Amino acid sequence: MSRQSERSAPVAENGLFDRRQFLKAGLGTAGAGGIGLLSATPALSQTRQTWNRFPGRGLSEAYGSPSRYESDVARVGISAQKGTNGSGGCRTPLELLHGIITPSGLHFERHHSGIPDIDPAKHQLLIHGHVKQPLTFSVEALNRYPMVSRIYFLECGGNSGVMVAPEPAQKTCGELHGLVSNSEWTGVPLKLLLEEAGIEPQGKWLIAEGADAALMSRSIPLEKAMDDTIIALYQNGERLRPENGYPMRLLLPGWEGNMSVKWLHRIKVTDQPAMTKDETSRYSDLQSDGSTLLFTYPMGVRSVITNPSAGLTMGAPGLYQISGLAWSGAGKIRQVEISADGGKSWAEADLEVPVLTKSFTRFNTAWQWDGSPSTLMSRAVDETGAMQPTRQVLMANRAPGSGYHYNAIVGWRIENNGEIRNIYV
Amino acid sequence: MVKYEISMSRQHTGSILAAALFFLVCHVYAETPNLGVPASGELVNELDITVLPNGDGLPPGSGNAVVGEKLYMQHCLACHGESGQGGLNNKLVGGHGSLSSNKPAKTVGSFWPYSTTIFDYIRRAMPYTNPGSLGNDDVYALTAYILYLNGIIREKEEMNARTLPEVAMPNRDNFRQMFKAQ
Numbered sequence: 001m002s003r004q005s006e007r008s009a010p011v012a013e014n015g016l017f018d019r020r021q022f023l024k025a026g027l028g029t030a031g032a033g034g035i036g037l038l039s040a041t042p043a044l045s046q047t048r049q050t051w052n053r054f055p056g057r058g059l060s061e062a063y064g065s066p067s068r069y070e071s072d073v074a075r076v077g078i079s080a081q082k083g084t085n086g087s088g089g090c091r092t093p094l095e096l097l098h099g100i101i102t103p104s105g106l107h108f109e110r111h112h113s114g115i116p117d118i119d120p121a122k123h124q125l126l127i128h129g130h131v132k133q134p135l136t137f138s139v140e141a142l143n144r145y146p147m148v149s150r151i152y153f154l155e156c157g158g159n160s161g162v163m164v165a166p167e168p169a170q171k172t173c174g175e176l177h178g179l180v181s182n183s184e185w186t187g188v189p190l191k192l193l194l195e196e197a198g199i200e201p202q203g204k205w206l207i208a209e210g211a212d213a214a215l216m217s218r219s220i221p222l223e224k225a226m227d228d229t230i231i232a233l234y235q236n237g238e239r240l241r242p243e244n245g246y247p248m249r250l251l252l253p254g255w256e257g258n259m260s261v262k263w264l265h266r267i268k269v270t271d272q273p274a275m276t277k278d279e280t281s282r283y284s285d286l287q288s289d290g291s292t293l294l295f296t297y298p299m300g301v302r303s304v305i306t307n308p309s310a311g312l313t314m315g316a317p318g319l320y321q322i323s324g325l326a327w328s329g330a331g332k333i334r335q336v337e338i339s340a341d342g343g344k345s346w347a348e349a350d351l352e353v354p355v356l357t358k359s360f361t362r363f364n365t366a367w368q369w370d371g372s373p374s375t376l377m378s379r380a381v382d383e384t385g386a387m388q389p390t391r392q393v394l395m396a397n398r399a400p401g402s403g404y405h406y407n408a409i410v411g412w413r414i415e416n417n418g419e420i421r422n423i424y425v
Numbered sequence: 426m427v428k429y430e431i432s433m434s435r436q437h438t439g440s441i442l443a444a445a446l447f448f449l450v451c452h453v454y455a456e457t458p459n460l461g462v463p464a465s466g467e468l469v470n471e472l473d474i475t476v477l478p479n480g481d482g483l484p485p486g487s488g489n490a491v492v493g494e495k496l497y498m499q500h501c502l503a504c505h506g507e508s509g510q511g512g513l514n515n516k517l518v519g520g521h522g523s524l525s526s527n528k529p530a531k532t533v534g535s536f537w538p539y540s541t542t543i544f545d546y547i548r549r550a551m552p553y554t555n556p557g558s559l560g561n562d563d564v565y566a567l568t569a570y571i572l573y574l575n576g577i578i579r580e581k582e583e584m585n586a587r588t589l590p591e592v593a594m595p596n597r598d599n600f601r602q603m604f605k606a607q
Contacts, residue, residue: 081513081514082513082514083503083504083513083514083553084514084553087553112550113550113553113556126464126468126469126472127461128464128469128473133461133463134463134464134468134469135461135462135463135464136461136462136464136468137460137461137462138460138462141458141460141461141462142460144458144460145457145458145460146457164527165527166527192457193457193461195457196457196459196461197461204606204607205606207475209474209475209549213550213556214549214550214556215474215549215550215556216550217475217545217549221604221606222606222607223606223607265472266472266473268473268475270475270477270481272477272478272479273478274475274476274477274478274545275477275478275538275539275541275542276542276545276546277542277545277546277550280537280538280539280542280600281531281536281537281542284600286524286529286531288525290524290525290599291599291600291601292536292538292596292599292600292601293601293603294600294601294602294603294604295602295603295604296603296604297604399524399525399529400525400526400527401524401526401527401528401529402529
């Protein structure tokens, strides 16, 4: 029996096979092609290489780093506003990573006045306002509270904002969509501290403030604070990185990243939102009728094929694994479908376990690329039944320059020379 | 007595255990180390710079656009340009009619819904290279100057804790709050 005949029939047009194709037939059926940055495969030496003729180097340095051959795997789209070096952002290179956890050193960044160098011994959190007893908590004190560990995505409200431009920007997947990352966050449920201070009946909102030079501030509904919000102290098992809020940050699962205030040092309980700069003139959604929507907090359901995607190049025609990420601010991902013919036909992708609430979910499927130009797309549905919209539907009621909360279906154009481009679908 | 205890079904034992476990779990989460340290009124006053749209939190002091222009030339011009027209950084003035374009200019005049936000933001974050260096009178004066440049108040109108929250912002009624607290 030939390997070809072991393969089940395509389940959608242009070579999309059953999502478990690789599990059935094994990766051995993959063609000569792999997706990667174009490089010639050198002939392998029959004799020992330099690295196995002598003992390797000594034990690792105190804090390890990736192989020196992986120096291309780095944050991308690093840009600061003119006149500053710390007000701006940089992105996760989504197309160069696998699994669902973003290494802490590759987590996206968005700062409003640089990264403060905070001495944890001199940092404290003040909770005041409509509380029975204003309290301060040192970092050391918080470390003695019961903590929870959860895997959550964090996405900037402005992620993929460039996709509203009239013409599709020719950038890599990470440059376009990498203001999102996924980490295991460990910290103290905010509820515990609020209960200790004692919320008074008129307390409905929290005004959270960071200890950066901009004293970045956002209003947070009390319901969210009492639900799943944590004060994160750890990220992926170690203390937060300075760029991610060291020594403590808010983490509001599923909601726009700007609300998860970094370097948290003050929470005021109030009866109303403060209408800060970053919740009115920024992160609000301008509509085509001239109105603006405030407080559109949860990030919408979406998915992106990360492999193949812009920033990578196809190898030879053959069997490929299409792989990507899906997430929703409303809960778990229920389904992801893939199209290889520009949206005419769709095949269900395999969701990798674990499928967690408000977390990246990795999806995969098998694709026989025949070498001809093709358009790859993915669309996700979350557990509430919400489906990722097309760009046309998403933009229908928006002002054309309104780029926050962009979650439309992404299309990658595969050219016959192996190039991959960002297109609007 | 012993017989009675033994005759209790496994179900009963199970529910007692479940109740005990439930109590234990609740107990663990309800009781914290209580390590919060009571904060003095002085500390709260020193740190609390939150300004609410109704004016709560605005400090004593006042300023107008005449004074504000002088401060602007010194502290703001380098990034925000002549008369708030923008430079290295954001444009603060004008932008009317741009909101429906591909590049909306969301200025204080064309977009910002609350006047109190200007004071709050300048006091916490500006000038970019030395935030917190301006006094409350200075912040009121700069707020007045930006409002004046946008044609929202008169040049000599004093901005203070009473007058600032009453300033009617042109785009105010175009905002719709999508999340309402319970």
